[in-house]
Amino acid sequence: MSTTDDRGAGADCTIRTVRARRVWDSRGRPTVEAETLLACGATGRAIVPAGASKGTREAHELRDGGAAFGGLDVMQAVANVEGEIARAVAGLRADDQAALDARLIELDGTPNKSRLGANATLAVSMAAAHAAAAARGVPLYEYLGGAGATLMPMPQIQIFGGGAHAGRRVDVQDFMVVCPAAKTFAEALEWAAEVYRHAGLVMKERSSSLGVADEGGWWPDFASNEQALATLVQAIERAGYAPGEQVAIALDIAASELGRAGRYTLGLDARELDSDGLIELLLRWVDTYPIVSIEDPLGEDDPDAFVRFTRAAGARLQIVGDDFLVSDAALVRDAAALGAANAVLLKPNQRGTLSETRAAWDAAREAGYAGIVSARSGETEDTTIVHLAVGWGTGQLKVGSFARGERMAKWNEALRIEERLSTRATLARPLPRRTR
Numbered sequence: 306m307s308t309t310d311d312r313g314a315g316a317d318c319t320i321r322t323v324r325a326r327r328v329w330d331s332r333g334r335p336t337v338e339a340e341t342l343l344a345c346g347a348t349g350r351a352i353v354p355a356g357a358s359k360g361t362r363e364a365h366e367l368r369d370g371g372a373a374f375g376g377l378d379v380m381q382a383v384a385n386v387e388g389e390i391a392r393a394v395a396g397l398r399a400d401d402q403a404a405l406d407a408r409l410i411e412l413d414g415t416p417n418k419s420r421l422g423a424n425a426t427l428a429v430s431m432a433a434a435h436a437a438a439a440a441r442g443v444p445l446y447e448y449l450g451g452a453g454a455t456l457m458p459m460p461q462i463q464i465f466g467g468g469a470h471a472g473r474r475v476d477v478q479d480f481m482v483v484c485p486a487a488k489t490f491a492e493a494l495e496w497a498a499e500v501y502r503h504a505g506l507v508m509k510e511r512s513s514s515l516g517v518a519d520e521g522g523w524w525p526d527f528a529s530n531e532q533a534l535a536t537l538v539q540a541i542e543r544a545g546y547a548p549g550e551q552v553a554i555a556l557d558i559a560a561s562e563l564g565r566a567g568r569y570t571l572g573l574d575a576r577e578l579d580s581d582g583l584i585e586l587l588l589r590w591v592d593t594y595p596i597v598s599i600e601d602p603l604g605e606d607d608p609d610a611f612v613r614f615t616r617a618a619g620a621r622l623q624i625v626g627d628d629f630l631v632s633d634a635a636l637v638r639d640a641a642a643l644g645a646a647n648a649v650l651l652k653p654n655q656r657g658t659l660s661e662t663r664a665a666w667d668a669a670r671e672a673g674y675a676g677i678v679s680a681r682s683g684e685t686e687d688t689t690i691v692h693l694a695v696g697w698g699t700g701q702l703k704v705g706s707f708a709r710g711e712r713m714a715k716w717n718e719a720l721r722i723e724e725r726l727s728t729r730a731t732l733a734r735p736l737p738r739r740t741r
């Protein structure tokens with residue numbers, strides 16, 4: 306979000322002041338907003354999101370502890386922005402993102418931003434980008450990607466929520482759809498809206514409508530994880546689309562939440578599996594249902610199994626590292642050397658600066674990996690990630706479901722971008738089409 310009063314290429318992008326405040330996220334929890342004022346008068350503002358199912362190697366989110374708000378207050382992170390960080394970045398240029406982020410990293414001085422907080426540093430990193438875009442008088446995606454930023458991302462849209470986002474009612478965290486045959490981003494949203502609506506109707510018919518989960522997906526009431534898959538196919542068909550061909554399935558197993566050290570528990574299915582047992586189950590699902598993408602099929606501490614799964618299915622399936630790669634360029638390079646996964650989820654708050662997140666995408670591209678810019682389960686009206694997906698040309702965007710304002714703000718922002726790009730826009734088609 307940005308405003309400006311002295312636009313143009315020659316605008317003075319020197320940072321004058323940085324302010325921060327505590328605002329509230331979609332789970333009613335505190336989070337950090339930063340606002341940057343430049344010498345030219347342009348301002349930029351950004352809010353940091355928060356995850357629930359987190360990788361252990363994510364950058365540190367600074368929370369105050371204590372009794373208030375379950376220990377989740379962020380007043381120390383806010384104070385860090387207004388004090389130490391504001392002093393350190395005043396005088397730097399907002400349009401030199403690399404130098405600004407390097408200063409933030411150096412100032413923090415820890416490997417995981419545990420001193421100042423990744424929530425503090427990311428708010429400043431993103432607000433500066435917004436301010437620089439405003440100073441130029443262009444939308445953020447265009448500031449980041451120039452005139453060549455015309456690739457609209459394929460959306461991954463959640464239909465059922467599960468795992469840590471729905472009281473572990475089912476074990477699999479995200480049951481999502483993608484629309485490989487849609488011609489535009491707008492059309493992909495139309496199809497997803499129909500699938501979402503029909504999924505809700507199916508659940509209502511079964512009197513199993515229990516509201517929505519953290520990211521807006523239907524709160525699941527299923528007898529097994531596999532029943533969720535079957536119901537999703539049913540919803541796709543009832544909505545009038547060919548499963549696999551027009552609307553396909555993407556899953557986030559979030560397997561780090563299911564166990565440790567190669568032992569996994571599917572509570573709903575009353576099953577304990579070792580790594581190869583989980584691989585076998587997922588391969589059977591891939592053979593039976595029109596699944597084109599699986600995120601975190603195995604735990605973050607199970608790289609060898611990741612390699613085995615990638616060998617078995619990587620040629621016909623997108624295999625995404627989220628908790629496994631935590632948007633970290635070095636981990637992406639390590640995974641590529643091993644042959645583990647073939648795509649990386651990109652969440653800026655897993656690293657704490659835009660430059661480091663971007664570096665993970667650069668490493669992914671070099672390795673031939675796909676990239677998916679992703680929201681967190683705790684979100685706000687902030688739409689920065691949509692601009693990152695288009696500006697960086699990642700080709701995919703994961704935001705959650707087709708309900709709740711913090712999700713719709715992002716889908717709707719992407720519609721505005723597609724409209725602005727007009728005939729120059731093309732919808733990315735990164736995923737294989739499948740016929741059953």
Ligand code: 2PG
Pocket residue numbers: 355356357358359469478479520557559627679680681682683
């Ligand atoms: C994920 C995200 C979004 P969280 O695991 O990919 O679904 O969840 O933000 O809770 O990590």
Ligand code: MG
Pocket residue numbers: 557559600601627628
């Ligand atoms: Mg995930």
